[in-house]
Amino acid sequence: MTMPAESAATVRGRRYPADPEWFCDFRTFPVQGLGPEVGVHRRDPSSVLTVDGRYHVWYTRSTGETDGFGTGDPMAKVFPWDWSEIWHATSDDGATWVEQGRALGRGEPGSYDDRSVFTPEVLEHQGWFYLVYQVIRSPYALRSFESIAMAKAPSPDGPWVRSPQPILRPQADGEWAGEEDNRLSVVSQGSFDSHKVHDPILVPFQGRFFLYYKGEQMGEGFSAGGRTTRWGLAIADDIEGPYHRCPANPVTNSGHETCVWRYGDGIAAMLTTDGPERNTIQFAPDGINFEIMAHIANPPVATGPLRLPDHAVAPLDGVRWGLCHDVTASWHYIQGFAADERQKMFYTRGLSPETAESAEADALPAPHEK
Amino acid sequence: MTMPAESAATVRGRRYPADPEWFCDFRTFPVQGLGPEVGVHRRDPSSVLTVDGRYHVWYTRSTGETDGFGTGDPMAKVFPWDWSEIWHATSDDGATWVEQGRALGRGEPGSYDDRSVFTPEVLEHQGWFYLVYQVIRSPYALRSFESIAMAKAPSPDGPWVRSPQPILRPQADGEWAGEEDNRLSVVSQGSFDSHKVHDPILVPFQGRFFLYYKGEQMGEGFSAGGRTTRWGLAIADDIEGPYHRCPANPVTNSGHETCVWRYGDGIAAMLTTDGPERNTIQFAPDGINFEIMAHIANPPVATGPLRLPDHAVAPLDGVRWGLCHDVTASWHYIQGFAADERQKMFYTRGLSPETAESAEADALPAPHEK
Numbered sequence: 001m002t003m004p005a006e007s008a009a010t011v012r013g014r015r016y017p018a019d020p021e022w023f024c025d026f027r028t029f030p031v032q033g034l035g036p037e038v039g040v041h042r043r044d045p046s047s048v049l050t051v052d053g054r055y056h057v058w059y060t061r062s063t064g065e066t067d068g069f070g071t072g073d074p075m076a077k078v079f080p081w082d083w084s085e086i087w088h089a090t091s092d093d094g095a096t097w098v099e100q101g102r103a104l105g106r107g108e109p110g111s112y113d114d115r116s117v118f119t120p121e122v123l124e125h126q127g128w129f130y131l132v133y134q135v136i137r138s139p140y141a142l143r144s145f146e147s148i149a150m151a152k153a154p155s156p157d158g159p160w161v162r163s164p165q166p167i168l169r170p171q172a173d174g175e176w177a178g179e180e181d182n183r184l185s186v187v188s189q190g191s192f193d194s195h196k197v198h199d200p201i202l203v204p205f206q207g208r209f210f211l212y213y214k215g216e217q218m219g220e221g222f223s224a225g226g227r228t229t230r231w232g233l234a235i236a237d238d239i240e241g242p243y244h245r246c247p248a249n250p251v252t253n254s255g256h257e258t259c260v261w262r263y264g265d266g267i268a269a270m271l272t273t274d275g276p277e278r279n280t281i282q283f284a285p286d287g288i289n290f291e292i293m294a295h296i297a298n299p300p301v302a303t304g305p306l307r308l309p310d311h312a313v314a315p316l317d318g319v320r321w322g323l324c325h326d327v328t329a330s331w332h333y334i335q336g337f338a339a340d341e342r343q344k345m346f347y348t349r350g351l352s353p354e355t356a357e358s359a360e361a362d363a364l365p366a367p368h369e370k
Numbered sequence: 371m372t373m374p375a376e377s378a379a380t381v382r383g384r385r386y387p388a389d390p391e392w393f394c395d396f397r398t399f400p401v402q403g404l405g406p407e408v409g410v411h412r413r414d415p416s417s418v419l420t421v422d423g424r425y426h427v428w429y430t431r432s433t434g435e436t437d438g439f440g441t442g443d444p445m446a447k448v449f450p451w452d453w454s455e456i457w458h459a460t461s462d463d464g465a466t467w468v469e470q471g472r473a474l475g476r477g478e479p480g481s482y483d484d485r486s487v488f489t490p491e492v493l494e495h496q497g498w499f500y501l502v503y504q505v506i507r508s509p510y511a512l513r514s515f516e517s518i519a520m521a522k523a524p525s526p527d528g529p530w531v532r533s534p535q536p537i538l539r540p541q542a543d544g545e546w547a548g549e550e551d552n553r554l555s556v557v558s559q560g561s562f563d564s565h566k567v568h569d570p571i572l573v574p575f576q577g578r579f580f581l582y583y584k585g586e587q588m589g590e591g592f593s594a595g596g597r598t599t600r601w602g603l604a605i606a607d608d609i610e611g612p613y614h615r616c617p618a619n620p621v622t623n624s625g626h627e628t629c630v631w632r633y634g635d636g637i638a639a640m641l642t643t644d645g646p647e648r649n650t651i652q653f654a655p656d657g658i659n660f661e662i663m664a665h666i667a668n669p670p671v672a673t674g675p676l677r678l679p680d681h682a683v684a685p686l687d688g689v690r691w692g693l694c695h696d697v698t699a700s701w702h703y704i705q706g707f708a709a710d711e712r713q714k715m716f717y718t719r720g721l722s723p724e725t726a727e728s729a730e731a732d733a734l735p736a737p738h739e740k
Contacts, residue, residue: 222390
């Protein structure tokens with residue numbers, strides 16, 4: 001056997017950034033007021049906004065047990081995010097939250113959002129507050145299509161006025177096979193977002209409005225990288241739309257819940273759970289062409305990071321801390337997360353971790369620090 | 371802005387395997403007999419061998435609290451793997467283990483292994499059993515060099531006869547800076563394995579013996595991918611050596627504890643914890659040039675999978691189940707792990723996970739099944 005002079009991994013290693021500024025681990029911590037509660041699901045926190053020195057978050061909230069699909073009862077709650085509303089909470093320190101009540105309920109029977117409104121994200125822009133979120137119309141079947149809507153309010157306390165129609169609908173360009181309510185059974189799959197558009201997140205960028213979202217496909221597939229979940233991008237000149245899909249969609253080949261933030265002149269993203277590039281942090285100078293910057297272990301789930309007033313100066317400032325959810329228990333709940341850069345700090349400063357003082361993870365920044 | 375027709379992620383996505391046969395998740399489960407015990411560390415299980423219908427494992431075992439470095443006492447225990455011995459346990463079902471006692475202790479004072487013997491791996495070959503493991507000579511300082519040794523026995527119960535010298539030593543081709551016992555302070559770093567050779571794992575391959583190991587560098591660095599830990603390969607014509615380093619070293623750009631298995635005509639590897647390709651499963655047809663086959667989430671730590679009598683027929687057979695450790699509690703302990711392919715099973719069979727029967731994870735295979 002002839003021995004190569006260097007291995008494929010060494011050659012491939014040159015593709016990765018040598019600089020550790022994107023590297024981090026994550027930790028989670030309990031928060032008061034949004035934690036575990038029997039009978040209530042709290043999930044999918046929005047980004048955390050700072051308004052007049054106070055933190056604000058919006059999230060999916062529902063009550064009661066789920067019955068799943070196939071019960072024969074079209075009113076049965078099929079998922080923890082079925083029959084949901086969007087609620088609002090505030091905090092002075094990021095650790096103790098006070099639930100403020102419902103921000104947005106379901107629409108009137110027969111409307112596009114009469115079944116569930118959930119997975120909110122929030123943006124403050126020119127004195128107005130904009131919620132983007134998922135909507136479902138009754139009945140909720142496995143083959144139901146799922147859209148994205150918007151509501152606006154003059155203050156974080158509302159009142160919220162919803163868009164007359166969804167601002168983005170799934171492409172619906174596949175073809176179901178048979179009559180059974182099976183979302184995996186298709187004649188043709190259609191676009192990557194033929195079935196559902198999920199997890200919207202809205203970012204002002206280059207004078208326009210970039211709406212990132214997770215796409216689910218009719219007849220979703222599976223590859224070496226996991227479920228074939230990818231993110232799309234829709235762009236509008238006016239914040240209220242119309243939103244037009246980017247022709248380069250999908251803009252990722254991986255990812256589950258969306259998480260993006262402005263960094264420098266571009267857009268950073270954290271991709272988790274699904275796809276060949278699950279658990280990576282990526283960056284796109286143009287917001288479209290993302291490249292892997294770092295691999296992460298044990299990322300928080302459904303992150304809603306603290307939003308900075310402008311773009312992040314350091315790559316990880318956009319995920320310094322925030323809220324995320326834990327869905328491993330019977331009743332889903334919200335907890336805190338924070339980037340943990342202690343390991344990197346030791347090595348890059350030439351400190352042996354074996355003898356250096358064990359650093360505390362950074363405390364949460366006060367509302368006015370960022 | 372001109373919109374590209376497809377995104378960088380879509381183009382990059384074509385590099386990844388489309389077939390899901392490498393995809394899996396992992397779960398862990400408690401085992402009896404090697405679980406948590408106050409006062410005792412059990413870690414770093416070897417692969418699990420099946421001998422005469424019974425499972426065997428070897429592992430690092432030490433007792434007592436650690437004092438860390440810098441105490442001024444050269445006898446102080448600095449790590450949970452300091453002052454360790456290699457112990458042996460057996461099981462009839464993989465779930466309940468009986469500790470059989472010490473397989474290999476430390477060498478006589480003044481010998482190359484008088485301080486600690488640990489992180490064993492085992493191979494049965496032509497009626498003999500071979501342990502490969504790490505050794506430390508006293509005193510154990512941060513700048514101590516760390517080598518790999520071998521012991522052989524005619525049966526899994528011993529008696530074990532150790533090699534007169536280590537079979538692989540670190541390259542030791544860097545230069546320390548200053549006199550302080552700081553392993554990160556160097557004038558020059560030397561080779562990727564200049565400081566320590568760790569975690570040996572021995573595989574008969576193509577008529578020779580491939581010894582994979584983890585390399586640590588003098589003045590270890592940090593990159594976007596984390597600690598610059600990489601794996602090396604040393605090859606011998608005779609199982610007892612001499613072992614010569616592969617000129618293509620390092621053969622990975624990532625990884626912490628080694629985990630490799632024969633699959634088809636090549637070598638599969640699971641890389642965790644460190645480096646730009648942490649948490650991937652890779653494959654090298656020649657045992658040298660590894661390519662990423664799948665990304666994994668929450669991999670087990672320090673896996674010792676069940677060894678098959680020959681090479682694996684399906685890619686993941688080599689990590690179907692085995693032992694791993696948990697080092698997050700005060701006293702380290704050994705638990706079981708198993709590959710979990712339920713998620714993939716649903717999607718690839720066209721079953722909606724929302725309505726399909728919730729499958730149990732596969733039971734552990736009986737000793738004679740594989």
